[in-house]
Amino acid sequence: MKIFCIGRNYIDHAKELNNPVPKQPMIFMKPPTAMLRDGKPFYYPDFSKEVHYEGELVVKIAKNGKNIGLEFAKSYYNELTIGIDFTARDIQRRLKEKGHPWEIAKGFDFSAVIGKWIDFTDAMKSSDIDFSLEKNGDIVQKGNSKDMIFLIDDIIVYISKYFKLQIGDVIFTGTPAGVGEIKVGDVLNGFIGEDNLMHCEIR
Ligand code: ZN
Numbered sequence: 257m258k259i260f261c262i263g264r265n266y267i268d269h270a271k272e273l274n275n276p277v278p279k280q281p282m283i284f285m286k287p288p289t290a291m292l293r294d295g296k297p298f299y300y301p302d303f304s305k306e307v308h309y310e311g312e313l314v315v316k317i318a319k320n321g322k323n324i325g326l327e328f329a330k331s332y333y334n335e336l337t338i339g340i341d342f343t344a345r346d347i348q349r350r351l352k353e354k355g356h357p358w359e360i361a362k363g364f365d366f367s368a369v370i371g372k373w374i375d376f377t378d379a380m381k382s383s384d385i386d387f388s389l390e391k392n393g394d395i396v397q398k399g400n401s402k403d404m405i406f407l408i409d410d411i412i413v414y415i416s417k418y419f420k421l422q423i424g425d426v427i428f429t430g431t432p433a434g435v436g437e438i439k440v441g442d443v444l445n446g447f448i449g450e451d452n453l454m455h456c457e458i459r
Pocket residue numbers: 261262263310312341428430431
């Protein structure tokens with residue numbers, strides 16, 4: 257099982273971190289041990305002083321595929337949820353300055369929170385999907401799939417050029433603006449539309 261993540265897929269988020277808007281999808285990966293599921297708490301890691309939440313739509317791959325054509329991309333995913341791409345921003349900043357890979361800032365244990373899967377119906381695939389993240393009851397991030405720079409189908413095509421997609425792989429599709437720090441005691445809830453699909457307490 258592979259966890260793919262897309263960086264800078266919303267213009268407003270690329271701007272808030274002073275990053276250029278990419279011309280191709282920016283891909284990174286987390287190992288399977290990064291996954292945190294079923295409402296389990298997140299334990300603040302001792303190696304960072306600045307862990308950020310990034311609330312994102314997450315899709316699950318439904319069949320194996322390589323070099324997938326755009327016209328077939330929709331048939332390769334069938335489940336959707338909201339997740340959090342936890343990021344050790346202080347470490348990421350140091351690595352970016354040196355031009356080094358990001359793995360320890362992004363792929364550490366339990367850094368990929370995944371909510372409850374729902375069917376990604378054909379009707380949903382052809383319309384906009386609203387999602388939001390609440391911290392301690394306040395909405396901190398609001399996004400809509402139509403604002404992605406690279407749409408889910410484009411991402412499927414691009415990733416499958418380089419990596420064989422396999423059943424059960426997941427893709428974090430990027431975060432909108434509003435990322436921020438977590439503290440011990442915070443409670444995060446993720447929504448698609450009105451449905452609360454993800455709950456994560458910080459301990
Ligand atoms: Zn992210």
